[in-house]
Amino acid sequence: MRKEKLRDLSFFLSPMVLMVLLFYLVPLIMTIYISMTRMKNWNVERYLTEFVGIYNYERLFYMFQHDPTFKAVIMTTIVFVGITLMINVFGGLSLALATFFINERAASSYRLLWLLPRMSPIAVYSLVWYYFFHGSEIGTLNSILMSLGLISEPIPWGQVTPWGAWSVIIFVNGLVGVSFGMIVFTSALNQIPKELVIAARVDGASSWQISKRILIPMMKWHLLYVLTWQFLSLLTTYPHLFLLVEWDLVNRDYGTTLALYVFNTAFGRGEQDQGLAAAAAVVLSIIGVIGGFVTLKVLQFEKMMKKPRGDF
Numbered sequence: 261m262r263k264e265k266l267r268d269l270s271f272f273l274s275p276m277v278l279m280v281l282l283f284y285l286v287p288l289i290m291t292i293y294i295s296m297t298r299m300k301n302w303n304v305e306r307y308l309t310e311f312v313g314i315y316n317y318e319r320l321f322y323m324f325q326h327d328p329t330f331k332a333v334i335m336t337t338i339v340f341v342g343i344t345l346m347i348n349v350f351g352g353l354s355l356a357l358a359t360f361f362i363n364e365r366a367a368s369s370y371r372l373l374w375l376l377p378r379m380s381p382i383a384v385y386s387l388v389w390y391y392f393f394h395g396s397e398i399g400t401l402n403s404i405l406m407s408l409g410l411i412s413e414p415i416p417w418g419q420v421t422p423w424g425a426w427s428v429i430i431f432v433n434g435l436v437g438v439s440f441g442m443i444v445f446t447s448a449l450n451q452i453p454k455e456l457v458i459a460a461r462v463d464g465a466s467s468w469q470i471s472k473r474i475l476i477p478m479m480k481w482h483l484l485y486v487l488t489w490q491f492l493s494l495l496t497t498y499p500h501l502f503l504l505v506e507w508d509l510v511n512r513d514y515g516t517t518l519a520l521y522v523f524n525t526a527f528g529r530g531e532q533d534q535g536l537a538a539a540a541a542v543v544l545s546i547i548g549v550i551g552g553f554v555t556l557k558v559l560q561f562e563k564m565m566k567k568p569r570g571d572f
Contacts, residue, residue: 319539336516348494383503433494
């Protein structure tokens with residue numbers, strides 16, 4: 261009986277295992293191999309068999325020590341991922357809790373409003389904030405502040421380094437990420453028995469006390485999921501950043517994360533260095549694995565796991 265269950269389980273898991281092999285492990289192995297070659301300008305015939313070992317990793321380490329531009333990329337990655345992650349997780353949680361305690365019709369409208377950034381095409385959404393933060397008189401923010409007499413001349417918000425550029429990219433990406441957390445946490449709240457909230461209300465508990473003592477403790481799995489997913493997502497995201505940098509809205513050095521650096525190095529204008537880009541991508545993958553593992557440890561993933569009941 262146990263063997264039959266294992267066979268059935270293997271059958272149902274095989275499509276997912278095959279997808280992981282084809283779309284993750286195989287590309288990862290190819291990336292590691294390319295990172296140990298001098299691949300440039302996609303000249304496969306010339307460079308793919310020119311094995312150089314860890315030379316590209318040594319280049320990255322040297323750049324980390326001596327190249328101010330690459331140091332700015334690393335610092336931008338740390339600030340961008342760290343602050344945006346907190347905004348996405350706690351912002352999404354706050355929105356879900358806020359809409360939980362109001363009229364359902366009003367809550368649905370409020371959630372839909374926050375979903376607009378996620379439903380908008382990346383180019384359109386980025387273009388909206390391009391004109392909002394534009395560093396001239398046509399910029400919406402500059403126009404408002406100048407009309408109120410708060411500033412006398414336009415401010416190039418995205419070109420003010422480093423915090424001006426960081427603020428713009430964090431704001432633009434934070435609005436998108438908040439909606440994801442809101443959806444997950446709202447779904448979790450809807451699964452909590454209403455009787456618990458009603459009983460707490462009868463006992464005189466406030467909305468904050470209900471959230472702190474009942475709702476949030478019952479969403480540990482969802483907090484773990486959103487935190488881990490958003491961390492890995494932010495670590496590898498670059499579409500919005502790419503457009504804002506290409507349109508010269510934000511400073512190129514302080515608007516570029518490591519993920520965008522990998523893309524620009526491999527596919528950007530001028531000389532394309534796929535070997536160096538692959539090495540940076542491998543480093544990014546290692547950071548993701550370590551960060552995900554630490555997140556699971558800090559949130560005590562093992563304690564939340566329970567042995568299945570029955571024979572299995």
